[in-house]
Amino acid sequence: MAPPAPPHSPTDALPPVRQRRTRRKEARPGELLEAALSLFVEKGFAATRVEEVAARAGVSKGTLFLYFPSKEELFKAVVRETIAGRFAEWNEEFERFGGDSVELVRYCMNSWWERVGQTQASGITKLVMSEAGMFPEIAAFYQQEVIRPGHDLIRRILQRGIDRGEFRSMHLDYAVYSLIAPMIFLLMWKHSMSACTPSSAPIDPVSFIDTQVDLLLSGMLVRSDPPSAR
Amino acid sequence: MAPPAPPHSPTDALPPVRQRRTRRKEARPGELLEAALSLFVEKGFAATRVEEVAARAGVSKGTLFLYFPSKEELFKAVVRETIAGRFAEWNEEFERFGGDSVELVRYCMNSWWERVGQTQASGITKLVMSEAGMFPEIAAFYQQEVIRPGHDLIRRILQRGIDRGEFRSMHLDYAVYSLIAPMIFLLMWKHSMSACTPSSAPIDPVSFIDTQVDLLLSGMLVRSDPPSAR
Amino acid sequence: MAPPAPPHSPTDALPPVRQRRTRRKEARPGELLEAALSLFVEKGFAATRVEEVAARAGVSKGTLFLYFPSKEELFKAVVRETIAGRFAEWNEEFERFGGDSVELVRYCMNSWWERVGQTQASGITKLVMSEAGMFPEIAAFYQQEVIRPGHDLIRRILQRGIDRGEFRSMHLDYAVYSLIAPMIFLLMWKHSMSACTPSSAPIDPVSFIDTQVDLLLSGMLVRSDPPSAR
């Protein structure tokens, strides 16, 4: 949580203990957001007490309200913060991708798992889905900032595969959801079932994604031609 | 809340009123569970007030506590009650199925949508996933009563396909989750995003399931042999 | 505020101890209002804690909120309650008055002191004036329900005196305020200065009113001279 001490040359003057008061001001919102994220994910919105959040961030109750006017606003800020324009860079990255579309799809899903699914960020998606009923505003925001861009990104990838003659033509919108579905599933699984029960058949996300991509690309059916997949 | 006794002539028959009373008494727990289910699904556990549940069930707050010792127990009862062994009959039904496995898979998923997904029953899955963190006991119960039987059922279907030479061999456990994932996705979608936001690309569940099955069975890749699709 | 025990014949059965729960329901709002009135008057709106009000009314904090949705609403209810159409009967009474207008004015002011000034009701007028800045809505309500009717009532009395040739003609609106002023003064005095300081020249309200009426009616000037009025 504390920023790792950067490697510094011996000539660096080490600032005594980093003045407490002044430095904090800028760090506080981030620390609070981080604390709030983990607690919200752990216990849900309602069951998380602001005092706990403050305590985990190492400040008092009152301080929290210096930065966020209410518990709800804190929640919204957590969502906004965690989401914050992830898609701009992703879009670019995928645009530049040179390989065939099969690999792109596989890369895309694995990459999502690494950068979102397995991080705490996935918790807020679970949270948003769980609490959507209570925060329509947040749900709408999420829809706009995450769902739609994500949808569009995947759509473009599939279109690329079709254009290059790699994928057969298909109902794009639903195909997109077919790729989103396993991620949502993984994420709900991680934060719900697996979190608290010794599941019978534990899921290894990487293997699951692998299988999933295989199936979606090549299907289950027995075929004459060997699947191109690994 | 009880309808005021209407003025009636001495010749009026009393029985109808008495009947309603009597039937009510036995129906109470069920009515309460129903009311609780819908409210828990709509608003989550914490945000649902017992008074609302009681009101929706047409009784007073006190009465609710006559049947359920606490809000938590009410929640658990909702889950237990709604889940009640569905799988016995399903198992049988699928055992008797005569067609090819492609059709069985398609039938299975459509049938789930009809009997669970589109009914109120889907709400409890959403509920369990949302509140799993706070009710590990319930999550475990669900795991045992729903997840595992469901998993096993689907596993047997896939195994049947492989045994009959219809499906290629695959990692069964993950393939099962690949079939579960879209259902979970559909259900979370229905109860979360679509419920409160005018989604850009609304999902028609039947079409989505159709596409999903197509893809999982035949894949996305361009092939020489035409898919056996429906 | 409590209804005086009605005289009852010896044959009346005295109800055991008056069942606690049921009877209360109707009495509660009144008891709370009474408690609130005295506390608000004693300590002002902000310094009065709802818990104190509840305690003085013999109930718990939560009970208060069963009857009044917020502290502000409680305050408004106190004002409304204490004010509640006092003027209808007064109007009538004064309309029926037979004596000369000098006596009517004197009667009017003495009567105000007896029925309002010396009762707790005067406290809320002080309160409204003190807190007007924070409760514009209340101030407007008071203006409409108390100030204006009171003003009109006095105006009619003065007009009567002029019509009967008892009073000289004068600027009625300001003359009305001249009669209101000493009441307001008395009431502020009672609730502010005298309440907490051993005043040097304590005011006996009845004597003060007497003198005030004398002066307003007959003036200070030595008799035979025509007044030097500008």
Place this chain on the structure above:
Amino acid sequence: MAPPAPPHSPTDALPPVRQRRTRRKEARPGELLEAALSLFVEKGFAATRVEEVAARAGVSKGTLFLYFPSKEELFKAVVRETIAGRFAEWNEEFERFGGDSVELVRYCMNSWWERVGQTQASGITKLVMSEAGMFPEIAAFYQQEVIRPGHDLIRRILQRGIDRGEFRSMHLDYAVYSLIAPMIFLLMWKHSMSACTPSSAPIDPVSFIDTQVDLLLSGMLVRSDPPSAR
């Protein structure tokens, strides 16, 4: 809050800025008291936040506590400061007055309105009366520093009128309060009702005082009659 130093050419004279700074330092307490007075009058003691006071005075919250050890002490200082012996000069002035006592009374009241009533100073009287319950000490202080001297001043004027054969003999103490009453009324009116409600019959203070003096001096009764006064 401090004006940002404007970019200036090297030839700019610095002094003005320095002067302002220096003067500021000495002026601080006064500016704070002024800000506090207006806010306390507007919103009452409890509803006024020290931060607002500081902001209106152009300093930070912390600075306020450099000059006043607590909010309560700030309040007391406001009262003490604003009251500051006004009566020495007034006494003198009235002692020197040559005209008849009728004119003196009229002059006295008009003069009070001009110098106190219509200025911000009137606010503290409103303040003291409103908050007397919470600050008995202040009320006593006010009683001693303002009420009593004022009372004595007026008493002396009335006695002068009697001594000169202008006024009839009367109960002096109450007569004094009869002259004070309209001022208190005017002042409460100004700061309470009129401040926030579009009053039906707006009061012009000068006209009101005029009428009031007329009535108190000459009475309401038709002239030639001997007054019926008891």
Place this chain on the structure above:
DNA sequence: CATGAATGAGACTTCATTCAT
């Protein structure tokens, strides 16, 4: 002197739960 971030006691309000009727 001045600042403003931090504190934490304290106030209002909610709501699951009890219990006399």
Place this chain on the structure above:
DNA sequence: TATGAATGAAGTCTCATTCAT
């Protein structure tokens, strides 16, 4: 059995006051 008035623990939020810079 049913009611609904009453409770009080618990939670959110405010704001006077402190203190390191």
